Amino acid sequence: MRDVAIVSVAQTDHRRAVPELNEVEMIQPVIQTVLEQIDAKISDIGFTCSGSSDYLAGQAFSFVMTLDAVGAWPPIVESHVEMDGAWALYEAWLKIQSGHADTALVYGYSKASPGDLPRVLSRQLDPYYYGPLWPDSVAMAGLQARAMLDKGMITEAEMAEIAHRSRTSAESNPHAQVKGSPSVDQLLAEDYLSNPLRKHDCAPVTDGGCAVVIAAGDRAREWADNPAWIRGIDHRVDSHNFGARDITRAPSAALAAEKAGVSDGQVDVAELCAPFTHQERILRNELGLGDDVEVNPSGGALAANPIMGAGLIRLGEVANRIMAGDAGRGVAHATSGHLLQQNLVAVLEGSS
């Protein structure tokens, strides 16, 4: 295996809606920043890979136009995944491992604001049985939270505490969309949005994106004083038959964590992509993170959730803490599908 590290991270200032910009205009400054931070040009990049969704853009082949944001002239070596940008990073990591490139630009983005996001996400369900019922993503997550409450895995107060902690942490995140929180008691006095979920239990709807540069060996050391080395990265998927499995578990997250080597050392920080409060508890369980591990100091997906970029942001947030010397070893997680069905886990480490 080659040593590959994250050396630069940039993201939008996330907002509920960015109606004045199209996707190219929204992501272009982020790509420019991620390269400028390391004095690089697109010609210094060996491979480019992005993650986005046609369903969110409301257009077939929507990713084609964002090539304009990269400045792909002369032609570049480039690919795209219809997945979160974290998986685009996985493809780039494979490309570097195979020796076809030494450097890669990765980005993920979406504008969720033009549609009714929970209903749009229902189109990701099996089209023959679940899909025709139009269960929205919040209702689906509500079933999962209810199952956890019934099993005694979490309480509504603990869910509110997760929301309160995340959004309080987000106060120090300049990119966050939802910062600060009423007290836990005030949160619990609110009405249900989709019983047992209240508004604070759900991630906001966000327009935004993220870009990351990764590089191998000496090139990484040239571009960053303290690169965030990718020591392990793995992704797995669980069954889509939600009625036939225990939805309070995410075995694919546990397996990805094991393969990525999460338990091989101390975890100073973890950024988990949990768009609903109760899902943070599932992920802590599956990743084997103790109560002493600091989770989502950025505020996590509960503070900003640009779908298709939210997982890549988790990698970026951990990398930034390592590059700044605030953490030695951290864990980043990304998810796809409903109820944490598909999960990616990476372990990042500083040099020392």
Add this chain to the structure above:
Amino acid sequence: MSAERVAVVGIGQTKYAAVRGDVSLPGLLREAAYRALDDAHMTMDDIDAIVVGKAPDFFEGVMMPEPYLADALGAVGKPLFRVHTAGSVGGSTAIVAASHVESGVHERVLTIGWQQQSVSEAMWALSFPIPFQQQLVAGAGGYFAPFIREYIRRSGAPDDIGILVALKDRLNALKNPYAHLHEPEISYDSIKESFMLWEPIRYSETCPSSDGAFAMVLAGEKAAEASAAASGVNPAWIRGTAMRSEPATASGRDQISPKAGQDCAADVYAQAGITDPVADIDMVEMYVPFSWYEPMWLENLGFAPEGEGWKMTESGRTRRDGDLPVNCSGGVLSTNPIGASGMIRFGEAAMQVRGQAGDHQIDGARTALGHAYGGAAQFFAMWVVSSEKP
């Protein structure tokens, strides 16, 4: 860095048709996947990772369908990866699957490309107006016709070259039992008399809209040799893979012979040690959705000098008895489930060097090129496969 050697050891495809109403979406994929696994003498348990690709999700009306398909593809508990790079996606998906093995991370990978186009109307799915963006107008044919007219103007090609390509590919399809269109009565005159869709593209010079899936099993050196020993079929060794992209609009861009295509070909030839493409390559599976793209890509890929691709077509050199057979399977002109079309090109090239192409086999094919393109002729994916290990 030297990458792990990778070979194609299993190939399976569905029967293609305008409507495959006899199977569900997962059923369609499993039809191809099981055939590829059988060919590789493997079962789903032997597979380490699954890499899937398809064109727009709007075509089937399922957003990011891979989590839904996890169970049907035997992917539960495994990595499942989804690629989307426009029309080139089938080729790109095969390359990403190869990357999974070349990197040394995985040993045996199942890759599948598909489209179920009967569920929607591809032409109009590609034509709705979007704020701030150039509108495609009347589907892909309406977009590409002006480029073809410009090619004819520049090259001075006779106006029936497209008819010759369509006739060749549709006759080739008669030897491919999986092809969507089987038109035994087709003739030069019947193509010429078919109605004009987008000048100069006639109805019989354009690709159909198909349902179907194509699957391959890719394996690292050791696993490939074990599979070949079990199946008795020679692996198709991947000698080079390349991808290139350029923006839809850039000043200096030539849509007729895009630089991204030229660069991609140069890259894949260099990896495969090809210096004289016509002499070194035994057959080509080329992405030709509209007949005139055969002469255009012959030039873009370096098989003919600029402006002379049509002469290769006209003289019959790209027929199955010519010195550079192109699209012996019948090509995209005979079968077009968009998300699979690129993978069919890559896979048919592999079938040829494995000697398993049946009635459309080119005797003695040892080295073959698979080619795919997408978007506004701006995304390219290519691989060279060979019966000889690199």
